[in-house]
């Protein structure tokens with residue numbers, strides 16, 4: 001058996017060499033499959049096989065970003081733009097995206113779609129072991145169905161009033177197309193090639209779905225890059241880690257959290273272990289604050305606002321604003337104009353109260369870190385040489401403190417804006433600036 005396996009492996013290698021030689025002679029570009037670590041190879045190696053990417057796209061569950069090199073005063077500078085990952089369909093069938101789509105939720109909540117990245121690449125009943133689709137169905141006002149009884153799809157109303165099922169890739173492509181357009185407007189030219197970030201490692205079906213979203217948006221996606229690897233690159237870990245050194249990458253965004261242990265092996269970053277929680281993030285922290293404020297309003301004004309959709313949304317936005325302010329201040333005002341039939345509402349929220357309301361959720365983040373550490377099978381926490389925090393929610397001081405304490409007081413590196421780290425790392429890795437290509 002082993003003998004056969006060896007012969008087969010040798011034959012495969014020979015075939016691969018032959019194909020590569022052929023390709024080199026004929027100038028063909030073969031879409032080689034490579035493991036996550038190869039994402040980190042330097043530019044010259046990559047450009048032999050593939051066209052360079054002009055932009056990097058990070059499709060997030062809450063916010064999505066595009067980055068690339070564009071005209072600056074003296075030289076080309078790195079640009080980036082981010083928009084909310086929301087898509088909505090107006091009554092006349094027009095697609096709205098970003099902030100406009102988010103605003104459309106007030107008028108027609110069923111037509112505003114968000115939080116869909118979790119479903120990318122999922123085959124319902126087959127690969128959705130965690131029941132992500134079912135849990136999302138319970139949480140969102142828009143309709144999720146199953147196309148051909150396998151892939152989740154989103155029901156939207158078309159121009160003629162008919163209901164259409166759109167694949168999650170198609171919804172995502174609306175966001176990607178907008179980011180592409182923003183980059184094109186900035187650069188003053190068309191963009192054709194992109195690198196797209198994807199959760200976990202590249203062979204995951206969600207990575208292929210992210211590529212499809214790019215394709216539908218008219219982009220040739222030359223490769224995907226693993227999100228934790230892109231984040232690690234943005235923080236300069238390739239240069240900082242010693243061989244076989246490890247780092248923890250913790251992402252806490254608006255709706256999802258994931259933790260990875262990344263190692264430097266043979267000069268390339270590899271994912272040693274990865275854990276994901278598809279329903280843990282900033283939205284949950286906002287919700288806790290909203291629930292608390294609903295009670296405050298009941299006590300102070302004797303009114304229950306839970307049946308008033310618009311009031312609830314205004315309260316939710318005010319709570320998110322207060323949450324962000326509490327990342328740098330001890331107190332923040334939760335203020336809403338004309339909340340209760342014209343009366344303004346304002347209540348002071350302390351950082352301490354906010355932390356108390358979210359204590360169990362913050363502990364869940366540390367439990368996620370514990371799980372990924374167990375999976376990585378490192379001998380001790382001391383084998384973690386770097387900690388990278390990504391995602392807007394890691395700006396919360398309590399989360400930073402808990403992570404720091406877990407690793408015995410190691411200083412955190414917070415030089416890169418955590419919600420931009422992934423797209424900036426992906427651009428640094430794979431986007432040509434015309435000056436260095």
Ligand code: ADP
Pocket residue numbers: 059060061062063064252253254255256281282283320323324325327390391392393394395396418419
């Ligand atoms: P994702 O990458 O998952 O799409 P982001 O990294 O953009 O998400 O994070 C969005 C979340 O971060 C939102 O819940 C937002 O409220 C939260 N956030 C952004 N800035 C801050 C801040 N300064 N303090 C606390 N939370 C923040």
Ligand code: MG
Pocket residue numbers: 058060061063253391419422
């Ligand atoms: Mg993000």
